[in-house]
Amino acid sequence: MTSVHPLDDTIALQWQPDGTATGRYPAHYWNMIGPFGGSTAALLLNGVMGHPERLGEPISLTVNYAGPVDQGPFELRARPVRTNRSTQHWIVELWHPGADGAAPALSTTATVVTAKRRPTWEASDAPMPAVPDADAVPRAWRPVQVPWLDRYEFRPIVGDIPATWDGSGEHSLSQLWMRDDPPRPLDFCGLAALCDVFFPRVWLRRAHRVPAGTVSMTVYFHADGRLLRTCGTDCVLGEARAQAYRHGFFDQSGLVWNRQGMLLASTHQIVYFKE
């Protein structure tokens, strides 16, 4: 293990004088035919986090998975398209050079809102569910098939991946304790990636495995950087469920709390599925 965390290695950017950034996608978070989408979300968000013109901290992130990402070099273009007194709006694009002189291809787009946050009245209408403590929940064993699954520690409480694919599914709810492996202090990029770790809800609901992939994911950050720093490398609780499956797409809504029950993020995605 080098001293650089695999996620930091994955989202590392070389900034260019024209404000764009370049990088190369390593294999740490590889999935079957491309990278784990959460690591791509973290990469695009990092294009805003590292930008010299950034105002404040992320409030929302929407990532659109438009085309394939390969392990070659890429160019990341993050532009602040509007800067107000306390909020800023970004458009981010991930481009890949064309092979053999072909035109560059756009694989991923994102919009990000950052803001200067100030203390206000606060409350939560989504209390953390009553679950056993992380230490009391065994770590899930995963048949190691793809690298990204080794980059997380999962301690499933409800709705783990079906042990048998027998069509017996009844619900789409998963609850699990989770954190990076190796552990990594929580920050906005790490939290954005965690919002995409839930396996496709349609697999759970049907106990039947079909091709599926995220098309668009949104993350709302309820935590500021200060709260995230207090989380350190501790486990966080994740919960996800679907709402509708129809004509090749289903949606997923998720929540992430820290161990003390503070809601860190709410997240939503629309997912393509086959059959």
Next chain:
Amino acid sequence: MTSVHPLDDTIALQWQPDGTATGRYPAHYWNMIGPFGGSTAALLLNGVMGHPERLGEPISLTVNYAGPVDQGPFELRARPVRTNRSTQHWIVELWHPGADGAAPALSTTATVVTAKRRPTWEASDAPMPAVPDADAVPRAWRPVQVPWLDRYEFRPIVGDIPATWDGSGEHSLSQLWMRDDPPRPLDFCGLAALCDVFFPRVWLRRAHRVPAGTVSMTVYFHADGRLLRTCGTDCVLGEARAQAYRHGFFDQSGLVWNRQGMLLASTHQIVYFKE
């Protein structure tokens, strides 16, 4: 009443030879200091619906409310940034000419995914709640303060706007039957606008009125055009609730069903609030 519905008049576009479109914001959906955000969402989506290169129907829409929209002329730029075999990704921008020779200003951005949808296995994990039929729920009386409130018929069941602002709020759940006024056959643009009609959750939760405004809204369309056409001008059931309020922002999650209980859309937004 003219023969053109106010929403259609609001989202009307004049297409230019270079693929951009122009228009002018009328007053039908005016709110206090700008247009009702749902009408702006419908406008940006219409920039995709009317574009000659569109593939399929909308799956997801994310609108970022970056700056003020005025009643003057605007330019709408909708670009298909990636077209695959069965999905297409769009970036949409709403620009306003600068006054007195100032540079044009970008007020709103959106990303849209469209897709060719095909029949698959289908299910819903979000059944319509048991509520009285629309005909049995009285229409809400609204002190007419802003034009857009007259553009909808609201029949609130749970969580109407507090009658008194006495700080007595306890939850953030609203359920209501709703439709356009005058009635308008449901389509993707009309449904996108309906996803933004819920008044700020923080008003309900606190029974206290504070400045608030949507920063980013996402809509996932579970209905295809064929299902929407069967809805006609009938009422739909809307439900919305918040999850967390902290440091100047809260989120809202919403669902919209047709009268027969089919989920038409799920929608999420992050909202700025003061105090």
